[in-house]
Amino acid sequence: MSTRRELLASGAAIAAAMLVGCSNGSNPEDLVAVTVAKSDIPVGGGVVRAESGVVITQPEAGTFLGFTSVCTHQQCDVREVREDGIYCACHGSLFSITDGSPTAGPASAPLGFVVLVDNGDSLTHTP
Ligand code: FES
16 A cells, blocks of 8 residues: 655656656747748748747648647647648647648647737748
């Protein structure tokens, strides 16, 4: 039978493991501004720029949208834009490329919008 001290220690170890597993969200102080060529953003898809904590999508030709790359479930960074949406590999949430709303997985809140500056052939996001 486990003692109270052993149970507390194992609970702390589990909590620490959960924090490590879910603490890879972007630290706002480490983010940098990025410039992305519009030609690098596929129509009907998007790109993730983890260095600035942003996802840039192009749902239809000439329409560019910016979202935060921090998943609203447990703050992992989303890492890719797939055919079916913006995907968070931590627990499988998917988000719409048109409005950031969750379409699958445990996340229930949308990704935050990010303001993009249109430079003509490129877009800039300042963290
Ligand atoms: S942190 Fe993204 S699905 Fe859980």
